[in-house]
Amino acid sequence: MALPNHTPLNYRIWHYTYLTFCGLVFFFLIAPLFVILPLSFNAEQYIHFSAKMLALDPEGFSLRWYEDMIYGTKNPWGLATKNSLIIAFFATIGSTILGTVAALGLSSRHMPYKAAFMALLISPMIVPLIISGTAIFFFMAKVGLAATHTGIILSHIILGTPFVVITVTATLTGFDHSVTRAAASLGSNPVNTFMKITLPLIMPGVISGALFAFVTSFDEVVVVLFLAGLENTTIPIQMWVGLREQLSPTIMAVATCLIIMSTLILVSAELLRRRSERLRGINQ
Amino acid sequence: MSQEQILSSDGIPLEESLKKAERKNKLKAVLLVAPLFLFILIIYVFPIGDMLFRSVDDRMITKMLPKTFNAMEKWDGKDLPDEEVYKGLYDDLTYLKKNKTYGKIIARLNYEKSGFSSLIKKTVRKINKFEEGNYKEQFIKVHKRWGKNEYLVALKNTAPNWSYAKYLKGMDRKFDQDRNIIQVEEDRRIHKILWLRTLNVAFWVTIFCFVLAYPISHLLATLPMKYSNLLMICVLLPFWTSLLVRTSSWMVLLQQQGPINDLIVWIGLAADDNRPELMYNVIGTFVAMTQILLPFMVLPLYSVMKTISPSLMRAGKSLGGTPLVSFVKIYFPLTIPGIGAGCLLVFILAIGYYITPALVGGASGSLISNTIAYHMKSSLDWAFASALGTMLLVGVLAIYWVYNKLVGIDNIKLG
Numbered sequence: 001m002a003l004p005n006h007t008p009l010n011y012r013i014w015h016y017t018y019l020t021f022c023g024l025v026f027f028f029l030i031a032p033l034f035v036i037l038p039l040s041f042n043a044e045q046y047i048h049f050s051a052k053m054l055a056l057d058p059e060g061f062s063l064r065w066y067e068d069m070i071y072g073t074k075n076p077w078g079l080a081t082k083n084s085l086i087i088a089f090f091a092t093i094g095s096t097i098l099g100t101v102a103a104l105g106l107s108s109r110h111m112p113y114k115a116a117f118m119a120l121l122i123s124p125m126i127v128p129l130i131i132s133g134t135a136i137f138f139f140m141a142k143v144g145l146a147a148t149h150t151g152i153i154l155s156h157i158i159l160g161t162p163f164v165v166i167t168v169t170a171t172l173t174g175f176d177h178s179v180t181r182a183a184a185s186l187g188s189n190p191v192n193t194f195m196k197i198t199l200p201l202i203m204p205g206v207i208s209g210a211l212f213a214f215v216t217s218f219d220e221v222v223v224v225l226f227l228a229g230l231e232n233t234t235i236p237i238q239m240w241v242g243l244r245e246q247l248s249p250t251i252m253a254v255a256t257c258l259i260i261m262s263t264l265i266l267v268s269a270e271l272l273r274r275r276s277e278r279l280r281g282i283n284q
Numbered sequence: 285m286s287q288e289q290i291l292s293s294d295g296i297p298l299e300e301s302l303k304k305a306e307r308k309n310k311l312k313a314v315l316l317v318a319p320l321f322l323f324i325l326i327i328y329v330f331p332i333g334d335m336l337f338r339s340v341d342d343r344m345i346t347k348m349l350p351k352t353f354n355a356m357e358k359w360d361g362k363d364l365p366d367e368e369v370y371k372g373l374y375d376d377l378t379y380l381k382k383n384k385t386y387g388k389i390i391a392r393l394n395y396e397k398s399g400f401s402s403l404i405k406k407t408v409r410k411i412n413k414f415e416e417g418n419y420k421e422q423f424i425k426v427h428k429r430w431g432k433n434e435y436l437v438a439l440k441n442t443a444p445n446w447s448y449a450k451y452l453k454g455m456d457r458k459f460d461q462d463r464n465i466i467q468v469e470e471d472r473r474i475h476k477i478l479w480l481r482t483l484n485v486a487f488w489v490t491i492f493c494f495v496l497a498y499p500i501s502h503l504l505a506t507l508p509m510k511y512s513n514l515l516m517i518c519v520l521l522p523f524w525t526s527l528l529v530r531t532s533s534w535m536v537l538l539q540q541q542g543p544i545n546d547l548i549v550w551i552g553l554a555a556d557d558n559r560p561e562l563m564y565n566v567i568g569t570f571v572a573m574t575q576i577l578l579p580f581m582v583l584p585l586y587s588v589m590k591t592i593s594p595s596l597m598r599a600g601k602s603l604g605g606t607p608l609v610s611f612v613k614i615y616f617p618l619t620i621p622g623i624g625a626g627c628l629l630v631f632i633l634a635i636g637y638y639i640t641p642a643l644v645g646g647a648s649g650s651l652i653s654n655t656i657a658y659h660m661k662s663s664l665d666w667a668f669a670s671a672l673g674t675m676l677l678v679g680v681l682a683i684y685w686v687y688n689k690l691v692g693i694d695n696i697k698l699g
Contacts, residue, residue, distance in 0.1 A: 018503075022499050032537060047536055047539070049543065105312075121317075121321070134673050138338065161324070236528050243535065
């Protein structure tokens with residue numbers, strides 16, 4: 001944003017102050033994530049920048065904490081990764097199906113009490129996790145699903161659906177219903193119309209909702225803390241346990257892997273969002 | 285007949301056939317929403333109802349001392365009760381001793397009035413030696429507290445099935461002897477501090493987020509697309525990154541030997557052997573929560589600012605307004621919906637935050653959620669945890685209601 005030549009000095013000062021402030025805020029947002037990366041390659045046991053690291057001496061860096069993450073003795077990360085993936089996979093499928101179907105109903109202009117239903121279905125996103133965790137724990141203990149994968153998956157479906165409902169209803173605003181009517185007039189049954197016409201059009205919303213549901217489940221720790229037994233430990237639980245004891249470089253290695261994963265997810269979500277906007281004809 | 289009825293092709297009046305089609309569409313929409321609705325109702329709404337129920341449920345002791353309470357119904361509580369009450373107590377305690385289940389009532393009664401613990405234990409130990417008849421005298425012989433009216437009144441006070449005592453405890457209040465609500469002792473008023481701290485942290489985190497988010501949202505909304513997309517990554521990458529990863533990076537940064545403290549020492553603001561405590565106190569909670577919740581403020585602000593046409597500011601300037609006047613009179617009022625949405629969202633999320641305060645907050649930076657977790661996992665006072673949870677829930681739902689009125693829940697922006 002270059003300023004025109006005739007800009008008075010005080011505006012210039014103001015403008016550059018503003019840009020500096022913004023720069024600092026962006027730094028504040030993103031820099032903490034990058035602190036973790038070098039520390040995960042630390043050759044020493046302590047979480048701080050050693051003199052060798054600062055001098056960029058190759059001896060200061062090593063992959064030992066990644067080795068420890070994968071091959072370490074009494075290593076909890078293998079089981080945790082497996083559990084996290086299983087739980088997140090089924091929770092994502094459940095939330096995506098339930099959420100998409102509900103979003104189709106909610107977007108219909110014939111839906112009665114739309115706002116009330118919407119508010120209720122979104123509420124798991126708003127209610128503090130500690131309350132959801134407490135309530136769900138009582139319920140799962142009562143029906144005998146505490147400390148089971150099923151119990152955790154069911155609660156993660158609850159926590160994930162609001163995101164799917166939001167993203168899919170957003171995609172459905174501006175959805176041209178005449179295309180489904182056209183399909184019907186050409187003799188297609190409703191299921192066929194949905195699979196062949198509606199679903200491909202709302203697919204970007206469905207997938208980005210699914211991504212949200214996946215991340216929600218993969219990252220969720222409060223409800224799992226209440227529900228999980230030793231067998232159901234997940235990556236966030238292991239991180240939580242580790243962080244409560246002490247900061248270890250192995251956790252930095254795990255965190256680095258998670259940052260790489262979230263970068264990949266961010267890129268796919270962004271691409272999907274743009275594709276969706278293009279499909280719906282919203283110009284940027 | 286002034287007007288001929290219009291018929292559809294199959295001979296049914298058009299109006300009727302239209303209504304039928306409408307009904308069918310309505311049913312279709314409801315059926316689509318139904319599976320998720322039922323799912324949430326059963327696994328989410330009912331359990332929360334159950335939590336409310338637990339917070340006032342006091343039936344355990346009522347069930348365990350049925351004969352005592354039955355006999356006490358006639359007692360006015362002024363003088364020592366009749367033999368009948370002691371007889372009931374004898375029957376109940378003998379039964380409980382036989383089944384070894386008296387442990388539960390000890391905790392409950394001792395909570396009502398301290399001193400019950402030793403009283404019940406001693407009585408249960410000696411109850412086998414009791415002789416038939418004249419139980420009142422024998423009880424008082426075992427422990428003189430059975431002859432004190434205050435203990436028997438306290439016992440009677442636990443009789444009702446429902447009790448809101450846990451809510452009073454959450455507000456640092458309790459019942460006295462005569463069922464008046466009084467404040468607890470000065471040094472035990474911890475919950476008031478917690479509630480105030482939670483509100484305080486949520487309020488300031490919201491303010492900090494707003495102050496930091498407003499300029500950068502403006503920059504993102506006014507920059508050309510190719511630059512703003514790049515900068516948007518700075519907002520979205522933390523948004524998509526695991527909460528625990530972000531919290532652990534703050535633990536690295538804020539620790540005593542961490543980079544921020546190194547910097548402070550290097551600049552000379554503090555001596556090397558006197559490094560400030562940035563973590564395990566309320567500073568850590570503020571800093572980490574602000575950074576973690578910042579994207580939730582930027583996204584709604586950005587989406588509102590994006591819709592404000594730059595020509596409005598130009599028009600303001602061309603009509604003689606200084607940039608400041610144009611900003612205050614034109615730009616700022618137009619962004620108020622975004623400000624409302626962002627602030628409410630951040631406040632709602634902050635007020636129930638658990639993980640970050642638990643890890644970087646220490647004792648002086650922990651919030652109400654941490655207390656709920658403590659009572660769920662450590663003290664196992666589930667009824668009290670439920671009561672605190674319900675109080676928090678009521679607060680959150682009130683803000684959620686305002687949010688829904690002002691912003692509309694379907695306008696939540698996710699990236």
